[in-house]
Amino acid sequence: MNLDMGHGMESMSWDEAVATSIVNEHKHLAGATLPILHALQENFGYIDRAAIPLIAEALNVSKAEVLGTITFYHDFRSEPAGRRVIKLCRAEACQAVGCEALVDHAAREHHLAIDSTSADGAVTFETIYCLGNCALGPAALVDGELVARLTPEKLSALCDGRSVQEIVKGALS
Template sequence: MTVDSAGAPAEERVRAVVEAHRADRGALLPILHDIQAEFGHIDQRTVAVLATELNISRADVHGVVSFYTDFRSEPAGAATVRLCRAEACRAVGAERLVTQVEQVFGVPVGQTTPDGSVTLEQVFCLGNCALGPAAQINGRLYGRLDEGRLMDLLAEGHA
């Protein structure tokens, strides 16, 4: 298992997160959110530790991690671009934007570029319907995007 920023083995840190939530009802989701926030992803070794600590199967933990799109099993790229594919954005060119961005980065939505610079994700509404096509770049919302503006935002360091 990896080492965290304080130099402690990550397994110990995972157990500490579990301990902080042990008395909580339905503790798995808050635990996963805390681990994701701290480590950036939830790898298979973490799944095994959580299963042991919570006395549930690895399949149960993995099922939750794989079901919710906010959890990832591998580290994200330096920039995470979440492209809206809901109807309002589709009506104003979101699908064209998705196709262009996939071509520019050479990876389909749901993957990270080989150099780790960008992770492309899809969402089905960012609540920015009047300003579509919309996307989130590292949690910040942008509207009225086309390929050029999206690439400019990434180049300008908005990522």
């Protein structure tokens, strides 16, 4: 299952001309702000601050309004993501089976706090709320792939760049 929400692995770097053409392509749609933001994030992996005035001007809205939309929707990024994106479920059922211990493990062993990207750009670590996989928690979405029964060992392997498929197939327990 792939539930990709804009991790940055195959994105191009920020380019004002490309961004302008994306904005122009979508600006005639009803409620154009969201389609534009989605298209920009899909293309670049994040929404550069330089996009804000472009969108504001094209849609004749204030920059504050555009920024408000970006910050309201948690799936929009304001910075490039790491090469691997780990979204750990911290909703109730996963709380009950120890997801917070995984947050501690990531901080202790990998110096990785929630909502941050490691200094070498390898991993972005974020929270997500319920992946519909509550019976097999702790659950996470790793580069868009669902990983069940996450353990500290699996999390470390994922932080170290091991393939998600390898982890999913049970190379580690």
